[in-house]
Amino acid sequence: MIKFTERAPYAPVEYLYDVEEILYRGKSSFQEIMVIRNPYYGKMLILDDVVQLTERDEFFYHEMLAHVVLHAHPEPRRVAVIGGGDGGVVREVLKYGTIEKVYFVEIDEEVIKISRRFFPEVSSGVDDPRVEIRIMDGADFIAKRKTADIDAVIIDSTDIIGFARTLFTPEFFSAVKSCLTDQGMCVTHTESLHFHRDMVVEIQEVLKKVFPVVDLYTATIATYPGNWWAFAVASKGGSPREVRNRASIPTKFYSEEVHGHAFLPRGLYEKLMKRELEW
């Protein structure tokens, strides 16, 4: 059996997947792109040797990244998705009847093309008339906007290294805040609480310098090493723990109940931020 070995950045373990078929191997201006088929996960999208999504379990990540802010915001109309070229987050955003506009900002057009070709069920929303595709650096897109008219900025980046680093700076988060409406929120993944605890804390600290309300929720994603995946969420208005939008949307895992439960218990969060947790 052919194997694909993944060594994710900073992860102390490599993951080894059986490869039934190599469906695509190419190189864009930004990264190596590979699509393989695995007997359990189905098709898998791999960028620079790191698994981005699998047919089988992509919904865990995409639902948990998109729906917490979109249920915490009372009525999301205009959303910016930064990264996420596969289209999975865009698909989730379009489930809400209130959505009027989705800026889909991806630096690497090749990822959108490959996803259209190999993951049509993930990229199913990208041709929706409400979606405006912008092929550019997400940090540039945010920095150049002059109006505060976006209700949610959802950052779906690769690991926090290389060209994705610009999406985790104080300057970027300040610019995000300037684009947001009064009750606007933003969310970004911040790697694994098991493997990258310090990075999780640092991004919370950076966000707290910019936003009045910052919080943390987690979800377990089997295909991201460390699994216990942390999402940083920041709000200009109310707490993202609260569900304000009662839209009923089809999901496989997310629910209003999961929403509240996904946030770290307060005491654990406080210990984490005081750097009193060690592992």
Place this chain on the structure above:
Amino acid sequence: MIKFTERAPYAPVEYLYDVEEILYRGKSSFQEIMVIRNPYYGKMLILDDVVQLTERDEFFYHEMLAHVVLHAHPEPRRVAVIGGGDGGVVREVLKYGTIEKVYFVEIDEEVIKISRRFFPEVSSGVDDPRVEIRIMDGADFIAKRKTADIDAVIIDSTDIIGFARTLFTPEFFSAVKSCLTDQGMCVTHTESLHFHRDMVVEIQEVLKKVFPVVDLYTATIATYPGNWWAFAVASKGGSPREVRNRASIPTKFYSEEVHGHAFLPRGLYEKLMKRELEW
């Protein structure tokens, strides 16, 4: 770099660990035993090529396996630990001042010996005068007891294959119930909710045929493939979600707050049991 490749039973991914040093390799009557040193996790205990514990993160599993039932029971005095030859669960049990007796029932004496030698901080409790070591099959130990005088049975088995299978049968759980005091509880791991969802549900169903109260909680364990680790807990008395024992014990992760939060939200649990969750 030398690598250790773990293919856990039924897991659709292999884990690859760097090996700085092979500290021990041997074979008992039951299994192959290996101790390696990894740069991140420190010493790792491996049985039949499956990682059982690491110096760095063993506390997640041992705390979450032991403390939920020992905090849900109002005053645990007599405990049986089935398996767990490394001694990690015994160490956690002994943290309670109320404990008078711990039956430590391990089928493979070699595991206890190797743990004393390489993991003294894990096996630190095994020589405590309250601990009675029984080298025998845990199912036999339970079946042969004639008195209902145990407050908690904590089952710390290897994966649910081979000789550990006897610890997951209806007959075994019925015998466990017969050993328990009126408010007695038992707990066992039931593999990963990501990878072994059907097995998690089946063990809940088996327990429900025996016990009036059965529930499920989870913890993320980075070194067990699938990570989202499920624990089945059964009670002859009250709900294990409730904390009745206010004993203050030193822990790294477990807390009363974590206790309640670890249980699946009710709606998610119901969907799981109706087999309405798919992934």
